[in-house]
Amino acid sequence: MTDLFQEPNDATPLAPEEREGLLQSWITYRADLNEAEQENIVKGANWARRSRRRTVIGILNDEFVRELHKKMFGDVWNWAGSYRQTERNIGIEAYRIPNELGALLGDVKYWVDQETYRPDEIAVRFHHRIVKIHPFPNGNGRHARLLADMLIELLGGEPFTWGGGSLADVGELRKNYIAALQAADGFNIGPLLEFARS
Ligand SMILES: Nc1ncnc2c1ncn2[C@@H]1O[C@H](COP(=O)(O)OP(=O)(O)O)[C@@H](O)[C@H]1O
């Protein structure tokens, strides 16, 4: 499976290797895929809003993390909700995903319990660490932003604005977002905290 992230153009037909696992045969162009994914994500977000597991402990476990991904992408991709098996240019080695994700979820629960950071910073650090793990073949950014939004709401805050526009398009906004993630890699969480509320 190719990483879909680099693809530039909505009018580009999807290559055969990009169609691996695609459940809807009408999808031909990248624009079709974006549309199908977006519709699925709206359904997934609605499901998340109603979920009985909408508590801090309920969402900070690997079962919920996978279920949420499946609800967001499972109408479009047969691998939705399953951890990645192959390497990507972003993310840790695939075999380490279950362990590293478990450790992260433990850390976040500890931060909440101990009030290690203020709520925004807990949710934004969670977002940064989970996209760095990159648990799924695709959809990691959108999934990790929804998870961070769910967590901040459960901690009493408003959902984030994430720059206030589409991060799917290659543009200034996405560039700033990636730069903020890279600053967080260098232990400077400030830019990502600011970006999430911009
Ligand atoms: N250098 C980087 N380039 C692109 N994305 C990055 C980079 N570093 C981290 N990311 C994260 O990975 C996400 C892209 O991964 P992907 O699985 O394609 O998610 P999505 O399909 O939701 O955009 C970005 O939204 C961002 O959160």
Ligand SMILES: [Mg+2]
């Ligand atoms: Mg992608």
